[in-house]
Amino acid sequence: MNFSVVTELNFCSNVTCEDPEWTPSSVLLYACVAVLISLTVCGNLLVIISISHFKQLHTPTNFLILSLATADMMVGVTVMPIHFISSSLCLHVSKIFCYVCLLCPSHFTFLSIYNVSFISLDRWYALCYPLQYSIKVTSKCMSIAICLKWLISFSYNLTFIYFNGTATTDTLCFRDCSAVAEGVWSVIDLFLVFVFPCSVIMVSYIKIFAIARKHAKSIQCSRGQHIPRNKKHGESVSKASERKAATTLGILVIVFVTCLLPYFLCVELSHFIPYPIIGYVFDGSLTVLYLNSTINPIIYALFYPWFRICARIILMFRIFNPDSSLINVLTKSR
Numbered sequence: 001m002n003f004s005v006v007t008e009l010n011f012c013s014n015v016t017c018e019d020p021e022w023t024p025s026s027v028l029l030y031a032c033v034a035v036l037i038s039l040t041v042c043g044n045l046l047v048i049i050s051i052s053h054f055k056q057l058h059t060p061t062n063f064l065i066l067s068l069a070t071a072d073m074m075v076g077v078t079v080m081p082i083h084f085i086s087s088s089l090c091l092h093v094s095k096i097f098c099y100v101c102l103l104c105p106s107h108f109t110f111l112s113i114y115n116v117s118f119i120s121l122d123r124w125y126a127l128c129y130p131l132q133y134s135i136k137v138t139s140k141c142m143s144i145a146i147c148l149k150w151l152i153s154f155s156y157n158l159t160f161i162y163f164n165g166t167a168t169t170d171t172l173c174f175r176d177c178s179a180v181a182e183g184v185w186s187v188i189d190l191f192l193v194f195v196f197p198c199s200v201i202m203v204s205y206i207k208i209f210a211i212a213r214k215h216a217k218s219i220q221c222s223r224g225q226h227i228p229r230n231k232k233h234g235e236s237v238s239k240a241s242e243r244k245a246a247t248t249l250g251i252l253v254i255v256f257v258t259c260l261l262p263y264f265l266c267v268e269l270s271h272f273i274p275y276p277i278i279g280y281v282f283d284g285s286l287t288v289l290y291l292n293s294t295i296n297p298i299i300y301a302l303f304y305p306w307f308r309i310c311a312r313i314i315l316m317f318r319i320f321n322p323d324s325s326l327i328n329v330l331t332k333s334r
Contacts, residue, residue, distance in 0.1 A: 033084050036294060040076030043297030044069040050310035055325050057306065060142035061122055065300075067146045068115035071108050072293035078104040080290055091174040098177035099161055106157040106179075110193060112293065114149055116256050117197040120204035127211045160189065194264050198257065205250055252299050259292035306330050 047069035051057045082101050085091070093101070126133045164179040181189050263285040270278055300307040309329045318324055 030084075033080075036291075037076050037080050040080065040294040041073055043294065044073035044076065046311050046314060047297055047300055047307065048073065049314055049319070050307060050329075053314075053319055053325050054310060054327060054329050056327075056329055057310075058139055060137045060139055061119070061126070063139060063142045063146060064115060064119045064122055067149070068112060068119070068296065071111040071115060072296055074104070074108045075112065075290055075293040079108055080293075083286060083290060086174055086177070092171055093174050093177065095170050095172070098172060098174075099165055101174075101177060102161050102165060102179050103157055106160065107153055109289070110153045110157060111150065112256075113193065113197045113260070114153065116253055117200045117204075118145070118149070120201045120208070120253055124204040124208050127208060156192070160185065190264075190267075194260070198260070201253055201257065205253055208250065251303065252296065255295055255299065256292055259289050259295070263289045 048066060051062045051066040051069075082105060086101075122137070125137065160181070161179050164181055164185055166178050166180055263282075266273075266278070266282050266285045270282075273281060297307075301311070306329045313319055313324070313327065313329070318327075
């Protein structure tokens with residue numbers, strides 16, 4: 001996401017490039033940052049291994065979750081260290097390294113946003129057109145769509161950095177590494193990064209919960225009709241399962257939008273906030289945005305029984321057993 005790098009680093013442009021003093025409080029802060037980054041990387045790595053290893057989880061929806069977890073893990077590997085280093089330490093870097101550091105936050109946060117929007121569209125289509133979904137949305141089709149999404153994200157953000165990067169010297173202070181979106185580019189970026197994907201997410205989930213409510217009413221009505229007990233029970237369980245999956249993913253989306261919104265509010269209100277304050281506000285909003293990558297695996301652990309089962313198998317090193325990829329991880333009693 002391009003505005004994140006732009007704003008944060010521009011506020012450091014007038015600061016002398018000096019090394020910070022090491023104090024007990026700063027050491028404690030860096031230790032907490034290291035723990036946060038470790039949780040982000042390890043949590044999302046568990047999701048990646050789970051979906052990649054266990055064949056029972058090779059479904060189109062889970063491939064989207066795999067793509068989201070990969071982007072979130074890369075946020076922990078690249079974006080979080082860049083964010084905290086640029087705000088606390090002062091390093092002299094090359095122009096190429098500067099542009100790489102600008103590209104990583106833009107690319108991986110862009111991917112996270114569009115992964116969540118794809119997940120919302122996937123759930124909407126599965127609920128509205130279940131028969132067509134099973135035929136048209138195959139694992140191969142979803143894999144191609146995900147690869148195209150990564151390629152388009154990389155191409156767009158690389159183009160943005162190329163035309164809007166402000167590095168003019170071969171060596172510069174890390175804090176002065178920035179990309180400034182002005183004029184048409186600022187409008188395009190705001191629309192592509194925030195307005196369009198968030199609109200897709202909100203509209204999709206409004207429709208999803210409307211369908212879930214309709215299913216709930218149909219289940220209540222079916223209880224009073226003379227329908228064979230086994231058939232009625234099967235339909236009720238199926239619809240309840242779909243609603244539960246939609247609700248769980250809805251929580252994922254709500255948390256994501258909650259983490260995303262403060263940053264974009266800061267972007268829009270930046271001209272009305274005094275200079276000394278706006279730097280801290282942006283820094284805090286960016287931290288909240290990046291924390292979403294840490295929170296997502298916790299949501300999986302709380303609401304997905306298969307993730308808890310997979311995590312236990314992985315942490316006990318049972319994935320190295322023969323045919324471990326064929327283990328039934330969708331059985332709640334395991």
